[in-house]
Amino acid sequence: MAQFNYNTKEIIAKLVYYGPSLGGKTTNLQVLHKILDPASRGNLFSLETEADRTLFFDLLPINLGIRKGLELRLKVYTVPGQVKYNSTRRMVLTGADGIVFVADSDVNRYNDNIESLQNLIENLAVNSINIHEIPLVLQYNKRDLPNILSVETLGKKLNFRNVPSFESVAIEGKGVLESFIGILKGMMTHFAEKYHLAKGKTEISRIVEHMEKNLMEHVQKGQKIQKSAIQP
Numbered sequence: 001m002a003q004f005n006y007n008t009k010e011i012i013a014k015l016v017y018y019g020p021s022l023g024g025k026t027t028n029l030q031v032l033h034k035i036l037d038p039a040s041r042g043n044l045f046s047l048e049t050e051a052d053r054t055l056f057f058d059l060l061p062i063n064l065g066i067r068k069g070l071e072l073r074l075k076v077y078t079v080p081g082q083v084k085y086n087s088t089r090r091m092v093l094t095g096a097d098g099i100v101f102v103a104d105s106d107v108n109r110y111n112d113n114i115e116s117l118q119n120l121i122e123n124l125a126v127n128s129i130n131i132h133e134i135p136l137v138l139q140y141n142k143r144d145l146p147n148i149l150s151v152e153t154l155g156k157k158l159n160f161r162n163v164p165s166f167e168s169v170a171i172e173g174k175g176v177l178e179s180f181i182g183i184l185k186g187m188m189t190h191f192a193e194k195y196h197l198a199k200g201k202t203e204i205s206r207i208v209e210h211m212e213k214n215l216m217e218h219v220q221k222g223q224k225i226q227k228s229a230i231q232p
């Protein structure tokens with residue numbers, strides 16, 4: 001569960017990327033790490049098998065100014081998608097404040113997506129987190145593959161809460177930032193209500209807009225740094 005430090009005006013929160021193995025969760029964190037200005041994020045910690053599959057989890061710390069005197073310190077995790085690592089997935093979900101469910105659009109992964117969502121629901125319940133309440137977005141990844149499930153089919157099976165959903169090609173960096181902004185909006189709205197950071201819906205929207213603006217500034221700074229690094 002998120003903590004709000006009233007003295008330092010910091011919200012400390014946890015976001016988890018969940019989904020079937022090889023769906024693209026680690027790739028999402030790699031992209032975020034790459035595009036964000038180093039001042040807004042820490043190092044990406046990953047523990048992988050020899051075949052580059054997550055063995056334990058990945059962790060990327062991201063700090064975002066929300067408005068003057070209010071910071072969000074986010075720890076972004078991925079779970080290992082392989083079925084055999086369920087106890088690790090449960091552990092990573094402890095205290096989660098938001099979920100990005102990364103589905104694999106490949107037609108052959110239809111059942112794996114459904115099983116992974118069932119598994120998420122069970123593991124949240126074990127952690128006393130209500131799947132109907134936690135901020136959640138869906139990401140339909142690997143839209144570049146030749147044989148993919150339609151967004152409608154994926155939505156019908158996976159989007160039982162009618163939450164925001166995003167198409168992505170994470171290896172090309174497409175849709176990654178959009179999904180991240182989507183879950184941040186959901187989480188910040190939740191925190192603003194929970195910690196009484198704003199009066200009414202209009203002020204909450206203003207906080208969320210401000211946060212998005214700050215994030216985009218970090219992305220632009222990250223681009224400038226990358227450009228200057230590749231120039232001779």
Ligand SMILES: Nc1nc2c(ncn2[C@@H]2O[C@H](COP(=O)(O)OP(=O)(O)OP(=O)(O)O)[C@@H](O)[C@H]2O)c(=O)[nH]1
Nearest residue numbers: 021022023024025026027053054081142169170171
């Ligand atoms: N074609 C395609 N491949 C992708 C895409 N996103 C990720 N991949 C590839 O899919 C493979 C698995 O990606 P990962 O990010 O490691 O998947 P994961 O969900 O972290 O997998 P686990 O750690 O086993 O749970 C890698 O070879 C990626 O390069 C995509 O959008 N399209």
Ligand SMILES: [Mg+2]
Nearest residue numbers: 025026053054
């Ligand atoms: Mg992984």
